[in-house]
Amino acid sequence: NVDPYASFRHPRSNKEPIRLGFAQVGSESRWRLTNTKSIKDAARDAGIELTFIDGQQKQENQIAAIRSFIKQKVDIIAFSPIVESGWEEVLQEAKAAGIPVILSDREVDIKDDSLWATFIGSDFLEEGRRAARWLLSYIEHHPTPDGQVNIVELQGTVGSAPAIDRKRGFELTLEPHPEFRIIRSEIANFYFDQGRDVMKKILETEKRRIDVLFAHNDDMALGAIQTLESAGLRPGKDMVIVSVDAVKEAFQAMIAGKLNCTVECTPLLGPQLMKVIQDYFDGKELPTRIITSEEVFPAEVARTVLPKRRY
Numbered sequence: 001n002v003d004p005y006a007s008f009r010h011p012r013s014n015k016e017p018i019r020l021g022f023a024q025v026g027s028e029s030r031w032r033l034t035n036t037k038s039i040k041d042a043a044r045d046a047g048i049e050l051t052f053i054d055g056q057q058k059q060e061n062q063i064a065a066i067r068s069f070i071k072q073k074v075d076i077i078a079f080s081p082i083v084e085s086g087w088e089e090v091l092q093e094a095k096a097a098g099i100p101v102i103l104s105d106r107e108v109d110i111k112d113d114s115l116w117a118t119f120i121g122s123d124f125l126e127e128g129r130r131a132a133r134w135l136l137s138y139i140e141h142h143p144t145p146d147g148q149v150n151i152v153e154l155q156g157t158v159g160s161a162p163a164i165d166r167k168r169g170f171e172l173t174l175e176p177h178p179e180f181r182i183i184r185s186e187i188a189n190f191y192f193d194q195g196r197d198v199m200k201k202i203l204e205t206e207k208r209r210i211d212v213l214f215a216h217n218d219d220m221a222l223g224a225i226q227t228l229e230s231a232g233l234r235p236g237k238d239m240v241i242v243s244v245d246a247v248k249e250a251f252q253a254m255i256a257g258k259l260n261c262t263v264e265c266t267p268l269l270g271p272q273l274m275k276v277i278q279d280y281f282d283g284k285e286l287p288t289r290i291i292t293s294e295e296v297f298p299a300e301v302a303r304t305v306l307p308k309r310r311y
């Protein structure tokens, strides 16, 4: 029962607020904007002094942010790693400085687990599986003319945990069903505009029938929907569309019949993050992973659920 983080806990005067350094990914999606607001609001509400740096989609910016937090001697660092790999060196530096690190939203792929204290976020692999399970049951009731299901995938940021795991979860679930084939998989980095533009290129070059679009987030799906409509297609009818996040705009698209399903991924991580930070400094043992509980929302429930959505 050796506590690997015991060495991090340095005495703090109760009167001083906890100083948190947070390095965000950027502002690529509606999800991300809500996540940033959630963190800033929750820090303010908890009386935690927050230094927030926007990494603007670049790992080197996030690394520089973490180094500046170390220099400022913050009490604790949290960040949402843009990609999974390449964090050993800077996290070693944080550890050497005695500053604990919390992973928020995205995980890192490193061998030494003592470099981070806990992870708070979603199970992205399960999100991919949920999207595929929903699709299997939808196609069972709405079969394609020849039984073949041609899928186009829009991927999020290359090397990011949500893009890697949603893809994998989706593929693993469809593996026993060879009639479901991903015929194109293109990168659109979680952006609305890139979803729109990449879908345009796909429509121009793809000669095979496209039955399904699986987008790794709602923003890319909403961008693609715009392209499909401009091309005279009926998104949600001529092409089945399933995406991830469950932002309000996805519910509006479902009510309009343009999106068929969204798999929830909550950005409202701020309150949990602040609670974990307070627990940590209260000397409580932290769980290794704190996974948020999430749902699947098919179009049929959109109208009822939308008024209750908080993002």
Ligand code: AHR
Pocket: 028, 029, 030, 031, 032, 105, 106, 162, 190, 216, 217, 218, 219, 244, 245, 265
């Ligand atoms: O890491 C979470 C993902 O990042 C969300 O699904 C996406 O919208 C965001 O940009």
